[in-house]
Amino acid sequence: MFLFRRNGVGGSARLRALRSLYWSFFEQKGPEARARRLLRDWLSPDQRAQFDAEGYFDVTGSHTGRRYRIHQGTMSNVLELDEERQPKIGWCFVPERALAAGDVMLAQKIALETDEAAVLALAHRFSPRVPSLPRVVRRAY
Helix, strand or coil: CCCCCCCCCCHHHHHHHHHHHHHHHHHHHCHHHHHHHHHHHHCCHHHHHHHHHHCEEEEECCCCCCEEEEECCCCCCEEEECCCCCEEEEEECCCCCCCCHHHHHHHHHHHHHHCHHHHHHHCEEECCCCCCCCCCCCCCC
């Protein structure tokens, strides 16, 4: 049992140490960490190296052989690549329930590698390029 005195000498240092211990435990054992470890276990060695270096990994579709890039995240994180491996189309598809980012990315990987056509039939398309904003933004009065 931890005992803390509010105004005691060293009390704030102990509280900071306990907070640091809690966050390090949460980062190693929390749901996001577990999901990330599971994802890494399912990635091929090349995908794992790419994910560690770049924060994304490439997947080949099961039906068409198209290349997809899955970025870290839970929504609008899948990009279809062209022949030069540049983003061509963005695809947004997620599980019905809220999950940790690693679990969503793993579900996206498995879906594209096993039933690409069904996934793309449900997915929403988006432009992978950020539209440029006008230099002058007018106020509406």
